[in-house]
Amino acid sequence: MVKAEASQVFGDLRTGRPRAFSRAISWVENGAPQASALLEQVYAQAPHPWVVGITGVGGAGKSSLVPHLARRLAEDGTRIAVLAVDPSSPLTGGALLGDRIRDANGEQHPRVFFRSVATRGGQGGLATCVADLVRVAAAAGHEIVLIETVGAGQSELGILQVAHTVLLVNAPGLGDDVQAQKAGVMEVADVLAVNKADRPGALDTAASLRQALQLSEREAHMRPGANALPDGAVHWHPPVLATVALTGQGVQELCDTLREHRAVLERQGRLAELNRLHDLRRMQSYFMEVVQQRLQARIASLALADRLEAELAGGQGDPLAAARLLADAVLENQATR
Ligand SMILES: Nc1nc2c(ncn2[C@@H]2O[C@H](COP(=O)(O)OP(=O)(O)OP(=O)(O)O)[C@@H](O)[C@H]2O)c(=O)[nH]1
Ligand SMILES: [Mg+2]
Structure with missing residues (x-):
């Protein structure tokens, strides 16, 4: 559904419809669910x-x-x-x-x-x-x-x-x-x-x-x-x-x-070079974004996270040590999957 809508707007964008452009901008601004499907096509073809x-x-x-x-x-x-x-x-x-x-x-x-x-x-x-x-x-x-x-x-x-x-x-x-x-x-x-x-x-x-x-x-x-x-x-x-x-x-x-x-x-040749650099930067920042999202989702699913949060909320424990423990748990989990 989201994908179909994104494809439709991408098609309209390519034919130069200003309304599609406005809509696409709003999606990207607001991080709407359609945005990533649209951007996939945009980066591949624009x-x-x-x-x-x-x-x-x-x-x-x-x-x-x-x-x-x-x-x-x-x-x-x-x-x-x-x-x-x-x-x-x-x-x-x-x-x-x-x-x-x-x-x-x-x-x-x-x-x-x-x-x-x-x-x-x-x-x-x-x-x-x-x-x-x-x-x-x-x-x-x-x-x-x-x-x-x-x-x-x-x-x-x-x-x-x-x-x-x-x-x-x-x-x-x-x-x-x-x-x-x-x-x-x-x-x-x-x-x-x-x-x-x-x-x-x-x-x-x-x-x-x-x-x-x-x-x-x-x-x-x-x-x-x-x-x-x-x-x-x-x-x-x-x-x-x-x-x-x-x-x-x-x-x-x-x-x-x-x-x-x-x-x-x-x-x-700097124009092409800058374009490559801009794409590389975008890749790196997007990579960090995705990694962070996935790690956060994983942390949210860990019982350990609940326990450490409860301890800190109760005035116990060391926040840095807790963060390290969480990182160990999450990254180990990643490696074994
Ligand atoms: N005398 C004179 N006034 C100007 C000129 N260009 C702009 N102004 C006036 O300077 C003021 C500020 O202009 P803006 O174009 O809003 O400046 P800006 O750089 O966009 O300002 P911000 O959006 O606040 O960053 C306005 O009152 C303009 O009318 C000019 O060439 N000569
Ligand atoms: Mg201004």
Whole structure:
């Protein structure tokens, strides 16, 4: 039943029905029983899209910039999915913002699908949920997936791990260049935008970002094994561009630069390499998820677990010793089956 339903939705996804896409996203977000049957087909058959991660501290203008970017990228007929992820408020998203990006006249763009990701985190957490959604988007015919996330901590770095190209958005007056560096986002940024370039201080922000980039590049070069690129490959130096999201100024150049980054990755064989790496990571995290579930099921069936829990609840025993005992019991049991 669940399998049949998943197959039906997968079929509808492939023919590009937006409703099937919405439904598939909800399944994955909520860890619905249909999700794993669907994902099996998605991973077996869906291509890897080009994934652009967009991050930067609150108020820099990411949400204002993304619709411009998506529309420009869609101009050549490409279908774009935008996934907006806010790890700090996982339950506020859903369809609140509508499923499509609207233009200035309030018209929905036919080739841009927009979705706020509202995940409960599930077993595998937010990053794995986003990784699955990227492939679901590809199954639905989206060649480019933009992932917008608020950039201030470890969970964003996890989400950005599914991206091929990372765009870091800054703006003058936020002190964000320093903050971004602290979060480690600076090191993973491929393209930087100083948004709100209509405001005073934009040039200074750009200058300090360039300086910070030079520093981190110098450090990277000093690490052993740095510079090991294929023959004839060029080093990508993250460019810093100015944008005004309110008017769309600088967005065309930003798109061109993002596409250029993709082309460089492709020429170097890095695109395929990253896809393999992303699949490997997904395999590893899924493996841990499955192992944990199975072990928990096994522990729940052990009388020993009840006894140890009762002892601890009664104020007796040592929690670490109890955990070790349980681990021994579970793993021995596994080995003898
Ligand atoms: N002057 C000026 N204001 C801008 C520009 N881009 C965005 N803003 C304004 O800046 C504010 C924040 O923009 P958002 O797009 O919501 O910023 P964000 O990065 O998505 O913020 P979070 O979702 O909180 O992380 C809004 O009031 C925008 O209207 C710009 O280029 N120039
Ligand atoms: Mg935003």
